[in-house]
Amino acid sequence: MKIAEILKRMFLERHCLICQEALPYDGSPPFCPDCVEYYQELMEIKCRNCGRKQSMCICLPSKINKISHSVASWSVFYDTDVSIQLSSLFSRLKHKYNREIIDFCTDKMVSSFRAICRARNINYKKFVVTYVTRRRDSVLKYGFDQSEKLAKSFAKKLGLQVIKVFENRGNEEQKSLNKKQRAENAAKSYVYIDGSLGEHKNVVLIDDIMTSGATLYACAFQLYKNGALNVIPVTFAKDNYKSKGVKGNVKRNSKYNFTGAVKGFVRNGSQR
Numbered sequence: 001m002k003i004a005e006i007l008k009r010m011f012l013e014r015h016c017l018i019c020q021e022a023l024p025y026d027g028s029p030p031f032c033p034d035c036v037e038y039y040q041e042l043m044e045i046k047c048r049n050c051g052r053k054q055s056m057c058i059c060l061p062s063k064i065n066k067i068s069h070s071v072a073s074w075s076v077f078y079d080t081d082v083s084i085q086l087s088s089l090f091s092r093l094k095h096k097y098n099r100e101i102i103d104f105c106t107d108k109m110v111s112s113f114r115a116i117c118r119a120r121n122i123n124y125k126k127f128v129v130t131y132v133t134r135r136r137d138s139v140l141k142y143g144f145d146q147s148e149k150l151a152k153s154f155a156k157k158l159g160l161q162v163i164k165v166f167e168n169r170g171n172e173e174q175k176s177l178n179k180k181q182r183a184e185n186a187a188k189s190y191v192y193i194d195g196s197l198g199e200h201k202n203v204v205l206i207d208d209i210m211t212s213g214a215t216l217y218a219c220a221f222q223l224y225k226n227g228a229l230n231v232i233p234v235t236f237a238k239d240n241y242k243s244k245g246v247k248g249n250v251k252r253n254s255k256y257n258f259t260g261a262v263k264g265f266v267r268n269g270s271q272r
């Protein structure tokens with residue numbers, strides 16, 4: 001074994017993206033075998049609203065559907081009660097920049113997006129990519145904007161252009177608000193940067209996670225107001241609620257466990 005190789009193995013320890021268990025330094029996937037199995041189980045969960053597999057589900061909260069005839073796509077459903085391990089992945093996605101995590105998420109987003117475009121005869125090459133800009137204080141605190149990173153990686157994989165369309169002037173965490181407050185907060189937080197959309201009519205709107213949909217609604221609303229004709233929200237994860245009446249999201253959010261995965265603690269990809 002070459003010295004460089006030995007040093008790499010000593011210092012560049014790889015960790016499973018879900019449970020953080022140490023992995024061998026080789027070309028294996030960035031998950032331990034248990035988590036690969038867990039992720040595959042998650043992918044089998046069906047949408048509670050339309051019954052489709054998540055990669056083909058285009059359900060949006062009714063409020064967004066009212067302003068949009070567009071489709072949507074996401075890569076994984078989560079359900080706060082059964083997804084402690086996913087919460088740990090989300091936590092690292094938001095709090096610590098890791099290229100492997102971004103890359104993993106956008107691989108999933110791209111394949112879901114492609115499948116939906118194919119099924120609905122959408123030419124995605126006509127689209128430009130933008131994102132839900134992170135709050136400035138969070139960017140300062142964590143050092144990066146995870147939606148911007150996702151958007152850039154997503155766009156690169158599809159050969160699309162990325163433009164920044166929103167300034168985030170918010171100062172409150174959506175997570176801590178109820179449904180009505182979320183809508184109000186989102187509406188005043190995202191400010192369209194004059195002229196930024198240019199002549200673009202077709203926009204992919206990237207965010208990491210959709211919970212109540214208030215943020216995506218606020219941003220999609222601004223995009224339509226400023227000339228967009230089609231907006232496709234694409235997120236890595238979506239809360240698998242029944243889309244008629246977003247029940248109890250905020251209450252369930254408070255149970256959100258961001259403290260990291262306890263390996264084997266919850267292993268249940270089925271619907272309740």
Ligand SMILES: [Zn+2]
Nearest residue numbers: 016019032035
């Ligand atoms: Zn693992």
Ligand SMILES: [Zn+2]
Nearest residue numbers: 047050057059
């Ligand atoms: Zn659905």
